[in-house]
Each structure stands twice: as structure tokens, then as C-alpha cells.
Amino acid sequence: MKKLLKAIQSGKTRTITVDIFDTVLLRKIYPEELQFLRHAERASALLKKQWNRDISPFCFYSFRQYVRQVLANMQYSRTKEREVSIRDIFAQTLESIAQKESVRLEQKARDALVDLLMQEELEIEKKSLKPNHKLISVLRAFRGKGLHVFFVSDMYLETEHIQKLLKHFGIDDAFDGGISSASAGCCKWSGGLFAALLKKNLIPGFSYENNLHIGDNRHADVRAARALKMKAIHYRSFHTLVRRPVSHMIGTLKRKMLLRPHTTSMQREMAQFLEKHTAVLGAEEQCLFKVGFTLAPAIAHYLSYVDIWSRVSRRPVYFISSEAATLHHLSKMLNSGSTMHTLPALDRLKALHQFLHLGLEETQEYDPVPVLWFLNLGIRQISFSSILERIGIKPEDLPFPKAIYEELPRSTQLESIGKLIKYKPLLVKHLQEAHNYVLHSLQRSSFLSARKVIIADIGWSGTIQGLLEGSMELLHQDIDIQGIYLGRRIFNTIPWMPPKKAHGTLFQGESEKLGAELLVEEIWEYAICESRENKHLTILRGMEYFFELYGSHMKSAPDFVLGTLLQPLRKLFSRPSLLEAELIGSIKHHADVASSFSQSIVQSPFTRKELLRAFFFDPPLFHSQRINQFWREGFLTKYRLRHLRPFFGLHGQIASVIEQSRRKKWQRFV
Known part of the structure; x- marks a missing residue:
């Protein structure tokens, strides 16, 4: 408080901005998840009355947390900020639960329910907060001396909600206005909200150069403000130094105790269902069935993620490559209401051939550099024969013996191929055929008439997306493509042409712990590819069985299910049984678009x-x-x-x- 008084007495301060939660309004409940669980009890009773469905408090709570995570990631992909409005969270939570429970939800009814949920949220906030009268009296005194006092809060509640809380506690007279990060679309933690205050007129009467910010968070309120040359004071009190840490520790333990029964009961039930269902199967069939069941929670989490992203952004979903049909089928088992299409024709090789054909058509000759990148992938220097194989040219089509070309530098080799194709276009007729085949699929699925789309694929480096974006540019099609993958690799197969917008749901790179453990691409891709092998069909039956159980027995969000059943998934990849290693280890690895190399994993x-x-x-x-x-x-x-x-x-x-x-x-x- 002494620092605050000293800063004001300097005479340079004209406006004061203050954090609200844990600075002006002190919380009684920590962590915030405990408050969400209280709200979920009221939401459960409300939905039971409105929908005549038994929606448990935990079901609502888990979907609220899941939706919040997805929306935050969506926001970050657009603006590099993670701030999301509480109304959007409630709206999509209701949509997700209604979809899972097969409840028809009209927008008007949804908005009315959101209003009711907001009322309950504010009522709980009123009971969970208490004013910091000591600080408020100081702010009132400063305001009486002619200074303007504003609130600037990092909070999912919007500005009008915070103003209602201030009015409820009778302290709204201490402020001239303010802004919430949810309303601004950016937060203090990243510095975005302070930058927005500088560039935009978010708060009338605010003076950036002569402002003093006060808050309890050392990073969000002090470092972020000072990084943008704004004066800031770290507000500390008995509440922030003692009461909050102790309450948070006790509350975290309490939350774990509340969630533990849901975790253990789900693990026990799933083990019993699986044991009962596989009792009549042979050892190998039982092993493969369990592999599919173990992989399924991650797939369900991924497809639900795609569905929410599609619903919020109003983008149609295009499942691509050999996994398209299976992903589409499993999405339907989740009651997905998104507009979905399958593009099995769009695999790596056809996407490459389409792009090469369009590039030839555009330039009338091969540019050695892109060809070098496209056909010299994965291996430092693949053979000249492999390049010919990928382009589709036979050695006997060359004007000189192949041995002569092999002695030339790679750039000269590619220039020679370019000249050959220019004068003998029939040699690459298959490139034209691949282009026509892919183009027909894109036209039939209305892809070319869409302005914004989602490409959904298991992953991993976005090779097909990068090639497709290049082809769309050559076709002069302005289509905004958002790639959503099960997981993402940092390594790009085509370094100079990475996908523009790509997001992984389980992990964002192989360096992450989950990425390092689960990134065995061949296992995931084989499990959901379109195949008639008995091994694959048994794995698929295991996945379908999980999806049936998820729809009928699991009353929680898919990310909680994945977290609960994550240990068997990790064990499958990092400590497989001997039978699992023998059966899954025989799956073939096929090289990317650069080579025809293939071997068991x-x-x-x-x-x-x-x-x-x-x-x-x-x-x-x-x-x-x-x-x-x-x-x-x-x-x-x-x-x-x-x-x-x-x-x-x-x-x-x-x-x-x-x-x-x-x-x-x-x-x-x-």
C-alpha cells in the first residue's frame, strides 16, 4: 500500500487500472474447479427438468472443461490468445451434451438455457467472493481526488458480468468503468490486453502513458504491464500470501477426492465389459480386439474435438486418405452433426502427382528445386532410379543410358528429366490422370465451392494438406484450410511448403512426453485404414465396441475418458506384451512420397x-x-x-x- 501511495503522490499518475479477482474481490473457493462442480450441480438439475434426461453434475462439469479447452485452442490458432467467453463455453457445452444424449436442441432454446446457466454462475460467484474493503477505500479516495479508476481483469466472465458483481457488493462507485479479457478477446497474461489498451479505445478516458496498474499476479499484472512500459505494482496481502495458497492446496486435494470415484468406477467397468466381451475369443483375436479398444479413447477424443471445431467455425469436415471411411463411420457413432465428407482419393502420392501436374502446366517445365524437395524426401540422397520411379518414367524412356545420368549432379539430373518431359508429355500421363481423379473427388464433394474447410486426418506432418494448399493456389482457388490431426510432428516432410494451419489434438510435437510415447504412426494408421485383412477388422471391432460403450455407459467428456484410460494406451506403445509385439510388429511401414521402401515396423x-x-x-x-x-x-x-x-x-x-x-x-x- 505504501508503494501505491508513493506512486500516486508523484503527480504523474492520471488513471489507475486494477485487477478484480483476488485483488478487489477475494475468492473463498480454490481452485476454481470446485466452484465449477458446484455450478454443475445446479446445471444438472436444470437440464433434468428441461430435457427429462439424467445428466449428472460430473457429466456437465467434464464437458464444460473439455469445451473450454477446445475453444481456447481454437482462439489461440487464430489470435495467439486463449481467452474465451463464458457464454460460448456454456453454448457449446450444451450442444455437446445434447448431441451425446440425442437431444434435439434449437438455437433459441439453447440461448435461453445459456441465460439460466449464466444466472446460476453469477449467483455462485456472489457467494464465493468478498470485497477487499481496505483497497476499495483507497481507490475511492483516489477517485475523489480526480483520478480515474478502471478495472482490467483476466476472466471468462464478460465486462457486464463483472459490473453486476461490483454493483451487487455495492462497490461499483469506486470505478469509472473497465474491461474483461473475455470481452476484449485477449488477456493480460500474454500482454495482449495491455497492448490492446494502448492501440484501441477499449476504455474511454484511459491514459496509457500516465496509468498505474495494480494486481496480485506477478506475471500477468506486473511483468506483462512493465514489458509494455506501463507502471505496475504487485499487490500482496495476507489473503494472497497465506490464505490463498493454503486454501488452494486443500481444495486441490478435495477435487481429487471428488473425481477419484469417477475414475476408478470407469476403469473397473471398462475392464469388466472388455473381459466379458472377449472371453469367447482366441488368444490372437482377443489381443487384437483389445488393441482396438485401447486405441479408441484417443480416436473418440480426436473426433469430438474435430466436431466442436467444425460446429463453432461452421466449416465442413473432409476426412482424407485411406483412413477417411473409418473416421467418418466412427464420427457417426458419436452422433456428430457436422457436415462431413470423405476424400479417400486424396492420399500422399495422388496429392503429389496432382501438384506436379499443375506445376508443369503452370510453368511448362520442371523447376529442379521443388522436384528435388518433393522426390528426395526422408532420405538424404535417394537414388536416381527412385526419382524416376516416383515420377513414373522407365529407364528405357531416357535418351541416354541410366548409368550416365547417375554420374551427374542431382540438379543436372532433374533439369534433364524436365526437358525430357517437356518434349514427351505422354511420359507423365499418369500425373494428368491423378490430377483428374483428385479434382473429380473435390468437385463431387463440394470442396472447391467451400471458402473454409477442415482437413481431418490421423497425421502427422501435414504432407497432404501442404500439397493440397499448393494445388489450390495453382488452381486459383482461395480456400482457407484448417488441418486437425490426431497428433502433430515438428518435422515437415516438405520443408519449404509446410501446411499453413495445422493443429494436433493429443500433442503438438514429438518432443512432448505424450508425443514421444505414442508417435508410432504405422500402428494408428493401420488401425483405421480401409482394409479387409482379418487383423485390421478385429482391431476395428474393438474400436467400435468402445464407441458403443461410450455412447451408452460413459457419462463424461472424451478427454476425461482418455485420461482415465490413458495408462493401457501408454503401456501398449511403451511396454507391449510379447503377443502384441509379434502381431502389431508385423504391420508394414511404407515410406512417404519419396520412396517405395517398405518393411515391418x-x-x-x-x-x-x-x-x-x-x-x-x-x-x-x-x-x-x-x-x-x-x-x-x-x-x-x-x-x-x-x-x-x-x-x-x-x-x-x-x-x-x-x-x-x-x-x-x-x-x-x-
């Missing part, structure tokens, strides 16, 4: 005995065998080498030293 020419011998007597050989597996944990399980994991760090260093020594000896010999 767990494969070695050596026996377990030979690998153990190599571990001790030929570390570089063992290290290369392990590193070059597409599913390393499956490799360790299949060959029963998991007990060696603690030594891999040191063993890799030893292998590197031996390998370098061998190279030096070879160089001296040569």
Missing part, C-alpha cells in the same frame, strides 16, 4: 542370441539394429531385450566411439 535379420552377442561384442551393430526400428519398444519386447534398457545411454556412446575408430582405420586403409 519390428524386423531384424538376427536372432535374439545373435543380438545379445552383438550387444557385448559388436555395439555398433546392435545400436544400429535398435535405432532403425520403427517401433523400438516392440523390438525390445519381441526379442526379449527389455532388461538391457538401463544401459542403452552408455552403450550408444560406446558404439559411437567404436564406429568412429572403424571409420578412421578405413580411411587410412583407403
